[in-house]
Amino acid sequence: MQKMAGSSFPEEVLEHVFSFIQDGKDRNVISLVCKSWYEIERWSRRRVFVGNCYAISPRMVIRRFPEVRSVELKGKPHFADFSLVPDGWGGYVGPWIAAMAAAYPWLEEIRLKRMVVTDEGLELISKSFKNFKVLVLSSCEGFSTVGLAAIAANCRNLRELDLRESEVEDLSGHWLSHFPDNYTSLVSLNISCLTSEVSFSALERLVGRCPNLRTLRLNRAVPLDRLANLLRRAPQLVEFGTGVYASELRPDVFSNLSGAFSGCKELKGLSGFWDAVPVYVPAVYPICSRLTSLNLSYATIQSPDLIKLVSQCQNLQRLWVLDYIEDTGLDALAASCKDLRELRVFPSDPYEAEPNVSLSEQGLVSVSAGCPKLQSVLYFCRQMSNAALRTIARNRPNMTRFRLCIIEPRTPDYVTLQPLDAGFGAIVEHCKDLQRLSLSGLLTDRVFEYIGTFAKKLEMLSVAFAGESDLGLHHVLSGCENLRKLEIRDCPFGDKALLANAAKLETMRSLWMSSCCVSFGACKLLGQKMPRLNVEVIDERGPPDSRPESCHVEKLYIYRTVAGPRFDMPPFVWTMDEDSELRLS
Amino acid sequence: MGRAAPSSSSSIDSSNHSSAASSSSSLSLSIESNSKSGGRLDLTTDLRLGLSISPSHYNEFSAGASPRYMQQPLNWPPIRSILRSAHAGKSHDLPEHPSLFIKIYMEGIPIGRKLNLFAEEGYEGLIRTIGHMFPTTFITDSSADRVHSDKYHVLTYEDKEGDWMMVGDVPWEMFLNNVKRLKVLERVGD
16 A cells, blocks of 8 residues: 655545535534644534534634534533523524624534524624525524514525424514515425414415425424315425314315315425314325325324324334323334334323323333334333343444333332332343433432443433432443433432542543532532633522532533633522632632 | 323432422412412312422422322423423313413513412412513512512513403402413512
8 A cells, every 4th residue: 555645635626525525523523633633624624513612612613614614503401401501501603603693604404403593693684794694593483483584584595494392482484475476485394393474475475486496394383174185286395284073074174185285395304383283194004105204293193093093104204202102012013113223202291190091111112022113212111121122232232322211210120119220230241332321210329330431432321319329320421432422310418439530531521410419519610620621500599609619519521622711601500610719608 | 991000210309309398488478379269269269279389399299289280390291381381272171281371571672471379379380480580679568578679570471351451459360360471560669
């Protein structure tokens, strides 16, 4: 193999080669080869992903990557989804938009998750980037339909507007009318999170004039009898989300709708189905065999109707459904949907003491046996056993994401009354490529020993009401080599494990601990000793130094950063850093 | 068929030391604000039994209470509020978790915050919570406390009729029935 002298390779050639490499991690590796590769790479990087918006400053990103076209940012910790992060914590995208408006005039894509976006920010986006194409706001908040109107009015080249699960202040449905009459480039529109009505005529005209529309997800407020018209204007749709899927049965409405669905020959994914009534479900039967993705999280139909539906979806790869499906429905799923990759079963009545449906560990065992490609599971249930978990693990060593939520905290194996350590141990032992795991049920420090020993590819772990001592946390932090995100609530983990594994925290994106046993003193120590970590104490009882140092903090969020402590914190968040001794005393 | 009492493995012995401390302090607050609201004691107590056994107090009450819904730890099970609220208004006699979320704005700050009024014991609890959300100095009504300071804050609310009123004018329960949103205003001087 002949050696090539570095200087004999022109930059243009290297740049061309690099253009085939899109993945950020690969590009990071390339940039480490030598100085000239670093330079060429940084000028040619077009996409940047920042998993924690506080890990770096906008200025630093812009300085290194001056020609970026696509930015993805994430803000609040994952537990914010379950209201564990108090309002006002942070995650403001404003400073990023301001910096990018000046530095990236050719920016095309902005994707945000769990960030606070304002109407002013949206307006700035709409006016600063002439070629703006994609706006995805996932679980964001802080803006209203006024900001959306600005986007609609000013972004002439917009392809994608996706507001998935964001909280939008719905001031008026007329924002949709701000898309100009000559605007035709829409490819994807997801407004499923909006609470009030959008103007139907504007929607119909918009859908009708955008021939490239592939994804359309409506909000609950769109009545069932409007769907047929929309579908007929967009027969090229690949993904469709209905509005409320309930109405009095009218044969003309039914046949119109069914015909409209049949006319969509490319339709592969369905969602919406709020308050679905059984009588209208058969309207989708003609297209079931083509479906690869079905989201029935809001569909209140019961097991028999669900069985009839899924039994016809032989090509289904992803199913999100309520526990109305029951064990019998999951048996049918296992029998019919051999291509299933992902299953999520949500609880219909999580706050009732008594189960309202006949869904147990059996349903999951069935699917694990019948669906050879199943690799991603999110399952809410009320009982589990070590035997079932062992079976699932043996059936599906290809599992990569396994999230189990047994609704009552600290529930033991219902057969043996033992902790579920062995069951989860089997999962991590057999599923060697497991990337994400959520634990529940009665668990001792043992399960963490198994995780530390076997879960070598694990990147994200969620723990609640588990463990007995610091040893549990220590096993995880010292054993899981690829751990990036760890979130813990209500566990007896404290100072010892945290301080002993301080260095590990710099190799991770973040650690969240709430209602655990970490003392204020330990937080201060950690903050002082680890300058490349931001150690943030969240405590709504008032300043932590008004209580003894041994007092446990309410919530703790630790993340690695090259940007130093942040300055946009609300009154109930304190950063422990080198200066904290001085500032707090 | 009775509801199963929480099993011994439930969170009565959870590690919520800190919340146990705060719940007892806000318990005593509720008794104070009760008397402040002036004499409607019986009604208030009835309402409180339904409302103020908020999840942060469950440690104290779960032993004896017979709720029709499960006494779950706060924000558990981990389902998104979007999914939770989609099922709200199904056949439930009692709300899953009594909550009244309203928006609160501070003058000069464009981003509002959300506040669960049912989680507060009364006006004092409310003021404390707001004090943690925004840097504020509230001055209580009793002018005896009034300190000559440069800047202080005043809490107002928008009622059902769209009028802006001073918070604290009416009994707590009446306030809960009428409030649509809150705003903290800045005042300067004497």
